[in-house]
Amino acid sequence: MKIQLDDIGPSKIVHLYAPQIPMRAVVVVDNTARGPALGGIRVSPEVDVEEVYRLARTMTFKSAVADLPHGGGKAGIVADPRRPDIERIFRTFARLIGNLHEYIPAPDMGCNENAMAWVQDEIGRVAGLPGEIGGLPLDKLGATGFGLAESAEVACAYAGIDLRGARVAIQGFGSVGKAAARFFEQKGARLIAVSDSRGGVHDAGGLAVDKLLAVKEQQGTVCASRAGKVIRGEELFQLDCDILIPAATADVIHKENAAGIKARLILEGANIPTTSGAEQLLAERGVLIVPDFIANAGGLIMAAMEYARKNEAEAFAAISEKIRANTRRILDKAQSEGLMPRAAAERIARERVTSAMRHRAYSYS
Ligand code: NAD
Numbered sequence: 001m002k003i004q005l006d007d008i009g010p011s012k013i014v015h016l017y018a019p020q021i022p023m024r025a026v027v028v029v030d031n032t033a034r035g036p037a038l039g040g041i042r043v044s045p046e047v048d049v050e051e052v053y054r055l056a057r058t059m060t061f062k063s064a065v066a067d068l069p070h071g072g073g074k075a076g077i078v079a080d081p082r083r084p085d086i087e088r089i090f091r092t093f094a095r096l097i098g099n100l101h102e103y104i105p106a107p108d109m110g111c112n113e114n115a116m117a118w119v120q121d122e123i124g125r126v127a128g129l130p131g132e133i134g135g136l137p138l139d140k141l142g143a144t145g146f147g148l149a150e151s152a153e154v155a156c157a158y159a160g161i162d163l164r165g166a167r168v169a170i171q172g173f174g175s176v177g178k179a180a181a182r183f184f185e186q187k188g189a190r191l192i193a194v195s196d197s198r199g200g201v202h203d204a205g206g207l208a209v210d211k212l213l214a215v216k217e218q219q220g221t222v223c224a225s226r227a228g229k230v231i232r233g234e235e236l237f238q239l240d241c242d243i244l245i246p247a248a249t250a251d252v253i254h255k256e257n258a259a260g261i262k263a264r265l266i267l268e269g270a271n272i273p274t275t276s277g278a279e280q281l282l283a284e285r286g287v288l289i290v291p292d293f294i295a296n297a298g299g300l301i302m303a304a305m306e307y308a309r310k311n312e313a314e315a316f317a318a319i320s321e322k323i324r325a326n327t328r329r330i331l332d333k334a335q336s337e338g339l340m341p342r343a344a345a346e347r348i349a350r351e352r353v354t355s356a357m358r359h360r361a362y363s364y365s
Helices: 049-065 086-096 113-123 143-159 175-186 209-219 233-238 276-284 298-307 312-337 341-357
Strands: 012-018 023-031 037-044 071-078 103-107 167-171 190-196 199-202 229-231 243-246 265-267 288-290
Touching: 012 049, 012 086, 023 037, 023 049, 023 086, 037 049, 037 113, 037 298, 049 071, 049 298, 049 341, 071 086, 071 103, 086 113, 103 113, 103 298, 143 175, 143 243, 143 265, 143 288, 143 298, 143 312, 167 175, 167 233, 175 190, 175 209, 175 243, 190 209, 190 233, 199 233, 229 233, 276 288, 288 312, 288 341, 298 312, 312 341
Parallel strands: 037 071, 037 103, 167 190, 167 243, 243 265, 265 288
Antiparallel strands: 012 023, 023 071, 190 199, 199 229
8 A cells, every 4th residue: 555645634744864873763744634643653663654654644533533633643763662772762753853843742552651751851742741740641541441441332232242241352462452451341341362462362261350461561471371271363363252352553454364253343452453355344244343543542532631731530531421422423323324434434534624624724734
């Protein structure tokens, strides 16, 4: 897939290079008609401009559907996040985007609130700060996992699932996956499988979330857990479960594994985890998918609330209210208009973005 310029963006693609480190990075500002683009910084050796562009577009839609006063953007720093000089990399990146005022950085894969503190220190424009310096630490608080569980409570009724006792499988046990596991357990669901980059564990009878969290913290992988059977990461998608939550990386559900998926409901914790071919196949089989920019908007909503100087309780209330309403709205629209949920959500988002663009001058940043 190439980057496609369409009726809403992207408005800027900025390549950054700091030869003294060396460091390469890219920022895509997709659309700013509704406000400055808010979006995370992804740090990975593999991140490229195409991935950042796709993520930036997702942020445009996510902000619009959540009715936030923000547009969509995203950044990618091409580096291993465990590099010993990672602070220097972040500070350099921050200085290079100092004048790109329409982009507000936030955390994404490979970075956390400490990295946001470095960016704040350099340019004073960031969301997702540590609590000690006025932030709402969205990963620590589990904003996105909380939102996924709120979305599930609404979506289960459409998929014919009782969330109490529902069997849940989660791919990825980082900020999103861990918080999702906690909040789904609180709602009475049963976590039957979880994986990280080194593999996974499965127990049809249910896994204890607190034990998995401790094992991940102490040994770095859920595979070290004695609970359940160790599985290969890819096996997680084929397990007998009711709800599947991809919470790791992009394009992990594809045409080759979609046919074997047994879940009736997929909540996209990760951004763009399902290819469009797989989405079509799953829809034909009656598998309901709540798309990323509806289901995983909790982190973005909390980041926007922090930027607007709201407190933690107000942020959680906003996540619950917005995600529940949006899940219901897009699933109703999908049913009544015979659309896939993603298409229904995209229509709403595009309408909001294009109508905001009508109020803006040619250069609206
Ligand atoms: P993270 O870096 O904290 O965790 C990622 C997890 O995925 C880790 O446990 C890692 O081991 C695992 N992983 C990586 N590759 C894997 C693979 N092939 N199979 C199984 N597990 C694998 O990242 P995160 O913040 O939890 O984000 C996860 C996804 O959710 C990303 O796509 C991100 O863009 C998206 N997302 C995050 C937030 C947020 O609030 N953090 C909000 C919205 C969307």
